[in-house]
Amino acid sequence: MSHILEDELHAYLDQALSRSRCVTIESHLASCGFCSSQRDAIAALRDQTTLLLGTLAPARRIPVSLEELNRRQLARAPRRQRTRRALWAASLVGALGLGYGIRSLGSASRPPEAALAPVATVATDQSVADAPTRPSGPGVLVSMPASRRASVRPAVIAPPGPDELAPAPDGSVPPSVESSTSALPTDADPGLQGFWRTVPWDQAEDVAGKAPARVDGVPVEEVQVQPSRAGGSPMMVVAQRLTSGEVIQTIEGPTADVSQLLARRGDGGLDSAGRPAESMQRGDRMLVVTGELPPDSLRAMVRRVNAAQRVK
Amino acid sequence: MADELEELYQSTYTAVVRYLYRKVWDADRAEDLAQEVFMRLLAHRPEKPRAWIFAVAANLARDEARFAIRRRRHLVLMQSEPDVLPSRARDAEEQVEDDERNEQVRNALGTLSPRDQEVLLLWDAGLSYPEIAGQSGLAVGAIGTTLARARRRLVEAHERQNYHEADVAHS
Numbered sequence: 027m028s029h030i031l032e033d034e035l036h037a038y039l040d041q042a043l044s045r046s047r048c049v050t051i052e053s054h055l056a057s058c059g060f061c062s063s064q065r066d067a068i069a070a071l072r073d074q075t076t077l078l079l080g081t082l083a084p085a086r087r088i089p090v091s092l093e094e095l096n097r098r099q100l101a102r103a104p105r106r107q108r109t110r111r112a113l114w115a116a117s118l119v120g121a122l123g124l125g126y127g128i129r130s131l132g133s134a135s136r137p138p139e140a141a142l143a144p145v146a147t148v149a150t151d152q153s154v155a156d157a158p159t160r161p162s163g164p165g166v167l168v169s170m171p172a173s174r175r176a177s178v179r180p181a182v183i184a185p186p187g188p189d190e191l192a193p194a195p196d197g198s199v200p201p202s203v204e205s206s207t208s209a210l211p212t213d214a215d216p217g218l219q220g221f222w223r224t225v226p227w228d229q230a231e232d233v234a235g236k237a238p239a240r241v242d243g244v245p246v247e248e249v250q251v252q253p254s255r256a257g258g259s260p261m262m263v264v265a266q267r268l269t270s271g272e273v274i275q276t277i278e279g280p281t282a283d284v285s286q287l288l289a290r291r292g293d294g295g296l297d298s299a300g301r302p303a304e305s306m307q308r309g310d311r312m313l314v315v316t317g318e319l320p321p322d323s324l325r326a327m328v329r330r331v332n333a334a335q336r337v338k
Numbered sequence: 339m340a341d342e343l344e345e346l347y348q349s350t351y352t353a354v355v356r357y358l359y360r361k362v363w364d365a366d367r368a369e370d371l372a373q374e375v376f377m378r379l380l381a382h383r384p385e386k387p388r389a390w391i392f393a394v395a396a397n398l399a400r401d402e403a404r405f406a407i408r409r410r411r412h413l414v415l416m417q418s419e420p421d422v423l424p425s426r427a428r429d430a431e432e433q434v435e436d437d438e439r440n441e442q443v444r445n446a447l448g449t450l451s452p453r454d455q456e457v458l459l460l461w462d463a464g465l466s467y468p469e470i471a472g473q474s475g476l477a478v479g480a481i482g483t484t485l486a487r488a489r490r491r492l493v494e495a496h497e498r499q500n501y502h503e504a505d506v507a508h509s
């Protein structure tokens with residue numbers, strides 16, 4: 027038998043060989059002085075390596091118990107979720123606010139963009155979503171089904187001020203505004219009762235005077251517009267259905283009206299998880315998004331808004 | 339399962355700390371990272387926990403290296419401090435000698451290629467040849483060759499360091 031290779035002797039000493047191979051090697055070592063001395067040299071090298079590496083060790087300390095690590099791990103999981111949720115909400119509000127601000131600066135001459143683009147952003151321009159809408163033309167009164175109203179829960183809600191929550195006097199309702207089967211107001215609140223016009227997305231701008239804010243990349247279910255009682259910008263509600271089936275709404279309008287609308291939904295300014303409400307406000311206008319956006323939409327939205335910022 | 343994990347923790351924790359220490363050269367950080375490894379283990383419960391532990395430890399050490407430049411100043415400060423408070427009885431001269439010896443070995447280890455270093459450290463941490471192969475991407479049959487080379491180079495580099503130190507001392 028030829029001599030045993032060096033690397034195999036290393037493996038032999040490291041007990042990394044099969045039992046049958048070990049027996050073969052040991053038989054050879056018993057009769058081969060050269061390989062036997064090789065084995066001894068490698069064993070010494072191995073020991074020396076262990077000794078050297080042994081000096082590179084931190085001072086020994088009493089390790090934390092596994093139970094303690096388990097406690098920490100369990101405590102960390104919800105915190106991570108909370109942090110992720112908070113970052114998500116903050117990003118969403120920030121992105122929406124930026125888009126809202128961009129639109130408020132006035133950009134009527136922006137070129138149209140592709141409908142339902144794969145990226146998501148707050149649609150503040152004249153983008154046209156060829157999304158499924160109800161077959162109702164402008165000016166048609168349509169009510170939102172109660173089942174949908176129930177499914178919509180506010181995730182970002184403006185905390186209405188005490189004045190805003192106070193019911194408006196009956197006299198504030200213009201004569202042209204009449205009680206109706208309005209889509210969003212669910213209770214009898216004279217302050218916000220009035221026409222809610224459900225319009226297709228591609229006609230929303232004509233009816234409202236400007237393109238309603240929405241989350242791009244999510245099909246638009248319907249757009250509802252209520253003319254302003256004071257003759258200013260109207261209140262607009264864009265309902266969009268996520269793939270999960272949940273409907274999110276982007277509500278934009280005079281701060282007092284939006285606050286009252288939210289207050290009338292009965293959640294008291296808290297979302298379904300009981301978290302404090304958040305919203306974006308610019309001047310006397312307020313932008314609120316209800317429901318939870320999918321994270322990919324949020325990421326795309328943030329990318330898009332950041333890209334818009336860079337261009338500017 | 340809990341008992342197995344406990345046993346694994348008892349038998350592996352020190353090796354993981356040592357393995358990480360030789361990567362990040364900071365005893366406190368090595369402890370922190372080792373605890374992080376085991377917390378992740380508790381969360382994930384992998385099928386082959388032992389190999390998984392060292393794979394995660396290697397990844398954490400690699401991530402740590404990415405921040406090495408930013409933390410360099412801090413690390414220098416940390417390394418200049420003892421890991422534990424020296425006992426009063428401990429001779430300061432002994433401490434200096436230990437530090438010098440450690441520095442020599444560390445420098446010798448630094449002369450090895452990253453792959454040789456990795457294989458040697460994993461072997462010293464107690465991983466089997468198949469486990470080392472799984473983590474390093476080498477064939478199992480190549481581990482013996484790599485270890486043979488790494489051991490030889492480490493010892494040779496250390497001896498060169500010793501000769502160099504002796505020359506400096508004499509001159």
